[in-house]
Amino acid sequence: MTWSFPIGRLFGSELRVHATFLLLLAWIATSAWVAGGPEAALVNTGLVVAIFACVVAHEFGHALMARRFGIVTPDITLLPIGGMARLERMPEDPGQEVLVALAGPAVNVVIWLVLTLALGATTRLDALVALDDPAAGFLGRVASINLFLAAFNLIPAFPMDGGRVLRALLSIRLGRVRATRSAATAGQVVSFLFAFVGLTSGNLILVLIAIFIFMAAAAETSDVALRDRARGAFARDVMITTFETLAPDDTLDTAANAVVRTTQAEFPVKDPQGHVAGLLTRQAIIAGIERDGRMTPVARAMTTGIPEVGLRDPVDAVLGHLGDGAVPAVAVVDGNGAFIGYVTRENIGEWMALSVPARD
Ligand SMILES: [Zn+2]
Numbered sequence: 098m099t100w101s102f103p104i105g106r107l108f109g110s111e112l113r114v115h116a117t118f119l120l121l122l123a124w125i126a127t128s129a130w131v132a133g134g135p136e137a138a139l140v141n142t143g144l145v146v147a148i149f150a151c152v153v154a155h156e157f158g159h160a161l162m163a164r165r166f167g168i169v170t171p172d173i174t175l176l177p178i179g180g181m182a183r184l185e186r187m188p189e190d191p192g193q194e195v196l197v198a199l200a201g202p203a204v205n206v207v208i209w210l211v212l213t214l215a216l217g218a219t220t221r222l223d224a225l226v227a228l229d230d231p232a233a234g235f236l237g238r239v240a241s242i243n244l245f246l247a248a249f250n251l252i253p254a255f256p257m258d259g260g261r262v263l264r265a266l267l268s269i270r271l272g273r274v275r276a277t278r279s280a281a282t283a284g285q286v287v288s289f290l291f292a293f294v295g296l297t298s299g300n301l302i303l304v305l306i307a308i309f310i311f312m313a314a315a316a317e318t319s320d321v322a323l324r325d326r327a328r329g330a331f332a333r334d335v336m337i338t339t340f341e342t343l344a345p346d347d348t349l350d351t352a353a354n355a356v357v358r359t360t361q362a363e364f365p366v367k368d369p370q371g372h373v374a375g376l377l378t379r380q381a382i383i384a385g386i387e388r389d390g391r392m393t394p395v396a397r398a399m400t401t402g403i404p405e406v407g408l409r410d411p412v413d414a415v416l417g418h419l420g421d422g423a424v425p426a427v428a429v430v431d432g433n434g435a436f437i438g439y440v441t442r443e444n445i446g447e448w449m450a451l452s453v454p455a456r457d
Pocket residue numbers: 155156159179180201202250258
């Protein structure tokens with residue numbers, strides 16, 4: 098996800114923070130300072146750390162439940178609406194998807210119960226709208242926040258957890274693509290409501306959340322539609338087979354000539370043994386020339402660690418590699434590991450548009 102920054106690893110997942118989550122934290126700290134001076138700002142910084150911990154716990158609820166079904170969670174991004182665990186894939190079994198979706202809010206309910214029953218915290222509903230109000234008491238506010246996180250995430254609209262539950266239940270009757278579309282439409286209706294309330298009440302955070310929900314709902318719809326259409330297709334169906342390659346010790350000058358001579362936006366770099374050593378994009382060529390000059394070897398500017406798939410690997414697996422945007426392409430290799438072609442997101446898109454009849 099763009100606009101997010103890595104901050105560490107836990108249980109094998111990378112923790113990332115989205116810029117809008119930092120905005121939320123900044124808003125809480127600043128408004129406390131304005132209302133109660135530096136001391137209130139300090140107390141609320143502690144509160145911020147507590148919120149942070151609860152959101153992380155919520156996300157690990159999803160991640161650890163998904164692990165029970167054999168699904169890895171490469172990273173977790175913290176957002177104002179409670180964060181997002183990026184599972185390697187979503188369970189396609191509706192029952193499993195419901196359990197994974199509910200595991201997050203369940204963690205917040207457990208934290209709320211512990212704070213309320215064991216530590217005597219009192220939840221005040223007005224504390225939910227005034228998180229910066231020190232009168233609510235520290236534990237009381239943490240308890241309120243957990244109740245809020247659970248309730249907010251259970252709103253039955255994509256991309257909230259409740260939206261996933263809704264999608265899973267609808268998919269039993271409608272199929273996954275139409276179910277996702279319905280849950281995403283619900284998400285976009287909710288985002289308009291939030292934007293309206295946010296604009297009329299002057300709550301900028303609510304407007305930001307609305308924008309995020311709207312974009313996330315749209316992205317999920319297109320991703321699910323793409324994966325559905327890719328079903329039954331293999332890497333060999335979508336790969337690029339006519340292309341020029343570069344050698345690791347070719348210069349960026351040679352690469353620049355290749356950019357002009359061809360229509361390729363990326364060049365596979367093949368080592369003498371015929372294996373793929375890396376991939377050089379047009380942008381990397383331009384940036385490399387600006388930084389190191391035209392005589393720099395290609396090997397210094399290329400992206401390494403290009404994932405490899407076999408000819409008969411499903412397109413879904415290819416999309417999985419391309420999904421996080423970390424690599425520009427996936428290499429296709431034959432049975433001996435020799436490089437024979439590659440796949441980009443763009444050419445999967447072209448293949449979709451040309452080879453699959455349009456349907457709803
Ligand atoms: Zn969640």
